[in-house]
Amino acid sequence: MSAELVDGGIPLVLKSALERVASDIDRLFDRLLAVPDDPRRELYEAMRHAAIGGGKRLRPLLVCAACDIFHIDRNRALRVALAIECMHVYSLIHDDLPCMDDDDMRRGKPTVHVQFNEATAMLAGDSLHALAFEVLADEATHEDPFVRSELVLALARAAGPAGMAGGQMMDLVAEGETFDLPTVTRLQQLKTGALIAFCLEAGAIMGHVPPEGRTHLRGYARDVGLAFQIADDLIDAEGDADAAGKAVGKDAAAGKATFLSLLGLDRARQQAHLLVDQAIAHLQGYGSEADLLRAIARYVIERDR
DSSP states (O other), rough: OOBBBBBGGOHHHHHHHHHHHHHHHHHHHHHTTTOOOTTTHHHHHHHHHHHHOSSOOHHHHHHHHHHHHTOHEEEEHHHHHHHHHHHHHHHHHTTSSTTTOSEEEEEEEEEEHHHHHHHHHHHHHHHHHHHHHHHHTTTTTOOOOHHHHHHHHHHHHHHHHHHHHHHHHHHHTTHHHHHHHHHHHHHHIIIIIHHHHHHHHHHHHHHTGGGGOOOOOOHHHHHHHHHHHHHHHHHHHOHHHHHHSSSSHHHHHHHOOOHHHHHHHHHHHHHHHHHHHHHHTTTOOOGGHHHHHHHHHHTTOOOOO
16 A cells, blocks of 8 residues: 555545545446436436435445455446445435434535425435345346345345344434443444445455355454444534535434443544554455555544545
8 A cells, every 4th residue: 555645644545546436436327327308307316416426435435445355347346336325325315304314415515305305305215225236136247146146135134124224223212212332333333334344245245255254354344334433423523514514513412322422532532543453453364455445444534524
């Protein structure tokens, strides 16, 4: 990994990788979400509003970095990256709805229900959810139907009640209950960590690595996912809304138990750094092909959005 740094201390190679994957994902979304000349037009425009431009594209980058370890063709890796971003954007659209977090800004622009309306936002999220599986199930993603079916199964588990949706339910309950640290950790492992874990798992699936050979990648994903959430909590507590591209200070206002409220700022920050060190240690069996994953782990706690 090059030691040359750019703004914010981010390695130049990581900045380049983030910009490249963002450009690639925007290009694929532009193609996937071509606006039809029929009454569905506003639905597609709403999906494009949410999906194209902005965002860290961290999950797609994790997919591509994991696929690089196993020398997967980039175009195929990008299809899996597109699927995970479809799922992520769907979750953001629904997360922002008045019945959930009721947010007005996302990625520095009006949320979908504000820009369009609630019904269109619901359908846009539903459509992106469906498109994620359509992309994975297409033969263009992988010629082996068993690989495609395993990708679909893994994403379904990561997104459903045993993953992201279950974590979101716990997050809603957290507004009226006092959670302890193990419960908050479990909440975040489901709400945020499950999709991050899929990103690493997907690379191994594409590389025909059996489940017993994925332990180190799963450990990396678990630790990076928790570090990512602590960083999010820090941004919510200390960050700038303009830099974050969304409202901040909402967790404290809602009275939710978070890593920060339970550990305090200093201990939470120390824990995030410890988790990043652990994540990188999980990659010790890999050489330079895992350098991008190492840089991503460091980046998750250095970002400001």
